[in-house]
Amino acid sequence: MKVIAINGSPKKDGNTYQSLMMVGNELKNSGIDFEIMHIGNDLIHGCMACGKCGVNKDLKCVIKDNVVNEAVLKLKDADGIILGSPVYYMGIAGTMKSFLDRLFYVAGANGGLFRHKVGAALVALRRSGGSSTFDSLNHYLNYSEMVLVSSNYWNIIHGRLPGDVEHDEEGKQIMRVLGKNMAWILKMKEASESLIAAPERETKTSTNFIR
Numbered sequence: 531m532k533v534i535a536i537n538g539s540p541k542k543d544g545n546t547y548q549s550l551m552m553v554g555n556e557l558k559n560s561g562i563d564f565e566i567m568h569i570g571n572d573l574i575h576g577c578m579a580c581g582k583c584g585v586n587k588d589l590k591c592v593i594k595d596n597v598v599n600e601a602v603l604k605l606k607d608a609d610g611i612i613l614g615s616p617v618y619y620m621g622i623a624g625t626m627k628s629f630l631d632r633l634f635y636v637a638g639a640n641g642g643l644f645r646h647k648v649g650a651a652l653v654a655l656r657r658s659g660g661s662s663t664f665d666s667l668n669h670y671l672n673y674s675e676m677v678l679v680s681s682n683y684w685n686i687i688h689g690r691l692p693g694d695v696e697h698d699e700e701g702k703q704i705m706r707v708l709g710k711n712m713a714w715i716l717k718m719k720e721a722s723e724s725l726i727a728a729p730e731r732e733t734k735t736s737t738n739f740i741r
Contacts, residue, residue, distance in 0.1 A: 531716050532563040533610035533648075536601070538626025539570040545654040545689045546570075548696070549705055550614045552687075553652065556709025557610075562716060567604070569629050570616075572597045577631040584639035591632050598632045602643070605633070609716055610648040611676070613667045620659035622666050634670045642675065642731055648716050649676035650708060652685040654695060660686035675731075679715055681708040 535554065539546035547566065554564035575593045582592045589606070590599050605611055615626045622630070637643040651667035653660045664684055671678055685708055687701030688694075695701060 531609040531720065532565065532607075533557055533612060533712065533716070534605055534608040535564070535566045535612035535614055536626070536629070537566050537568040537570055538613070538615040538623050538629065539654070540623070540625070541692060542568050542571065544616070544692045545687070545695045546614045546616050546652075548693065549652055549654045549687045549701075550612060552702060552705035553612060553650070553709040553712065556706055557713050560710070560713035560717070562610075562713055567601060569597055569601070570623060570625055572625060572629075574598065574625050574628045574632075576628040577635055581639075583636040587640050589636065589640050589643075591636050593632065598629060598636070601629070601633055602636050602640075606637070606643040608647065609720075610650075610712060611644065611671075612649070612712075613651040613670065615651075615653060615663060615667060617653060617655035617659040617663045620662050622663055630667075630670050634674060638674060644674040644676055645731060646719075646728055647674075647676050648679060648712060648719065649674075650679040650685065650712055652687070652705065652708065654687050654689060656688065656690040660684065660688075677715060677719065679708060679712045681705070681711060 535550045557564045615622045649671040653664045681704045683704050688698045
């Protein structure tokens with residue numbers, strides 16, 4: 531089994547990365563492969579809502595930056611996905627937001643590529659905005675019918691300078707518990723696949739409120 535984490539921070543080795551590694555170390559201790567994709571310092575265009583990914587159904591976004599399309603191909607084969615972001619103005623970092631909008635649009639438009647994968651989100655920040663950013667990240671996982679992993683508190687850890695998260699003892703425990711719970715759910719899901727059939731995917735119903 532393999533889990534791929536997305537590092538949405540511009541700092542490759544900053545607090546978001548270190549928080550993801552806290553989770554990843556628990557996964558690796560349970561025999562699960564773990565990889566981090568760092569996308570936070572890329573130039574990523576926002577979604578244009580053109581709908582071409584749903585028309586072409588070729589697992590690609592038509593915008594010509596490779597990072598999103600590379601991620602689609604990698605993540606469709608992963609068993610678990612973790613989204614990690616710092617907080618910018620009480621929300622998801624801009625590059626990460628553009629990446630997630632396009633990534634999850636392509637995945638949904640091509641048959642629900644992330645459906646029933648095990649997913650988690652985490653946030654690293656200095657002071658405020660953790661809950662709102664954590665909530666926003668979870669919207670992507672919920673909409674995709676993923677299996678969400680919890681910890682013993684919100685998946686939020688605090689630190690200003692790179693490395694400061696090592697001083698947040700509660701935050702470190704949250705990340706450890708998250709990793710252990712994710713490993714357990716992945717193994718439980720694998721063990722039950724031959725025993726319990728997954729529900730069939732329903733075609734999405736879309737309703738407008740203005741007639």
